[in-house]
Amino acid sequence: MNEVSLTRLYVLRAMYLLVVVGLALSLWPGVFASKKPFSAWEFFRGVETTMMAAFWLLCVLGIRYPLQLLPVLMWELLWKTIWLIAVPLPLWLNGTLDDKLLPNVFAIGAVILVYAAIPWSYVYRHYLKKQGDQWRKA
Numbered sequence: 001m002n003e004v005s006l007t008r009l010y011v012l013r014a015m016y017l018l019v020v021v022g023l024a025l026s027l028w029p030g031v032f033a034s035k036k037p038f039s040a041w042e043f044f045r046g047v048e049t050t051m052m053a054a055f056w057l058l059c060v061l062g063i064r065y066p067l068q069l070l071p072v073l074m075w076e077l078l079w080k081t082i083w084l085i086a087v088p089l090p091l092w093l094n095g096t097l098d099d100k101l102l103p104n105v106f107a108i109g110a111v112i113l114v115y116a117a118i119p120w121s122y123v124y125r126h127y128l129k130k131q132g133d134q135w136r137k138a
Contacts, residue, residue: 004119009066015073015117016062023056067122073114074123080111 031049055072062069088105091097097105 003125004067004122008119011117012066012070012073012119013063015114016059016066016069018113019059019076020056020063023052023059027052027056070118070123073118077111077114077118080108080114083108084111 027049031053055076058069058072062072084105088097088101091101
C-alpha cells in the first residue's frame with residue numbers, strides 16, 4: 001500500500017526543485033563571483049552561505065528521495081514561520097514595518113507553498129504517532 005500518492009510525491013519533488021533552482025540563482029553566483037576566499041568572508045556570511053549550500057545539496061537529494069528528505073522541508077518551514085512571527089509580524093502590528101523589509105517578507109512568506117506540499121498525514125504517522133527509536137539496550 002502506498003502511503004503517499006504519486007501526485008503528492010511529484011508535488012514534493014517540485015518543491016525541492018523550486019528550492020534548488022531558487023538557490024542556484026541566488027546563492028551560487030555570489031559564491032563563484034566572490035573575489036575574496038571563503039576564509040576572508042565575514043563570519044555570519046560564511047556560516048549562512050555554507051548552511052544554504054548544504055541545504056541546497058539536501059534539496060537536490062530530495063528530488064530523488066522526497067519522503068526521506070522531508071525533514072529538510074520541515075526545517076525550512078519552521079525557520080521561515082518562526083522568522084515571520086518573530087520579526088515582521090510585531091513590526092506590522094506596531095505599524096513600523098519598513099518598506100525595505102517587505103521583499104524579504106514576501107520571499108519568506110512563500111513558505112505557504114511548503115505547507116501545501118507536505119503530506120501532513122504522513123508526517124503525523126511517521127513523526128508523531130510512530131514509536132521512537134530506543135534509547136538504550138533492552
